[in-house]
Amino acid sequence: MKPGSLFDRIFGFLGQLIALNLLWIVCSLPIITAGASTTALFYCTLKLHKDGDIRVLHDFFKSFKQNFRQSTLIWILMAAAGIFIYMEKEALATMPGSMSQIFNYVIFAVYIPLVAVALYVFPTVAAFENKTMTLITNAFYFAVKHIGYALAVAVITILPMTMTLVDAKLFPVYLLIWLMFGFSLTAYADSWFMWKLFKPYFKEEEEEHHYVDTEPDQYAF
Numbered sequence: 001m002k003p004g005s006l007f008d009r010i011f012g013f014l015g016q017l018i019a020l021n022l023l024w025i026v027c028s029l030p031i032i033t034a035g036a037s038t039t040a041l042f043y044c045t046l047k048l049h050k051d052g053d054i055r056v057l058h059d060f061f062k063s064f065k066q067n068f069r070q071s072t073l074i075w076i077l078m079a080a081a082g083i084f085i086y087m088e089k090e091a092l093a094t095m096p097g098s099m100s101q102i103f104n105y106v107i108f109a110v111y112i113p114l115v116a117v118a119l120y121v122f123p124t125v126a127a128f129e130n131k132t133m134t135l136i137t138n139a140f141y142f143a144v145k146h147i148g149y150a151l152a153v154a155v156i157t158i159l160p161m162t163m164t165l166v167d168a169k170l171f172p173v174y175l176l177i178w179l180m181f182g183f184s185l186t187a188y189a190d191s192w193f194m195w196k197l198f199k200p201y202f203k204e205e206e207e208e209h210h211y212v213d214t215e216p217d218q219y220a221f
Helices: 006-028 034-051 056-066 068-094 099-127 132-145 147-166 171-209
Strands: none
Touching: 006 034, 006 056, 006 171, 034 056, 034 068, 034 099, 034 171, 056 068, 068 099, 068 132, 099 132, 099 147, 099 171, 132 147, 132 171, 147 171
């Protein structure tokens, strides 16, 4: 098997996915670091689409450290919003008459944008440098800019997890896949759509500012 052959590239790619998956799981275990870990994972998968290759440990921990504070703050905000919505949903049972139905619609109207932001915010933090609220706003913008992409990302992210939880017979198989490369493969698939959305902004920046990319794995808004 010659160096650089198709088999080399396939097994090299699988090795990168397995390594990224392990890094994401280990760095997410403290829970509070899950936001920074997810940003680092998307940084690497976006870079795979951008440059075709990564240095797994170097690139993952570079993004992990660089985006730790911002990603952790966003993670806490998203978790708090999710808990609040869950508590409100549980409280609906105590509401009289039509009030329960009205508030159910209100919660649903809040839930959809929250899911959209949750799917896009960590890739956006990985790809761009900006203030936290601006990045959250941009994440929602990217989600609604191309609804087809957003639906694809939602299906790729949510459907396999749902199947894992509801199919008790195949749960051990699903669990093995998730532990080996499931999370990184999902991020890589999502990143295909993300990079298509992000790429034009990099071109504009380079043309407008005559940007010289001295560090090809560093993104900037």
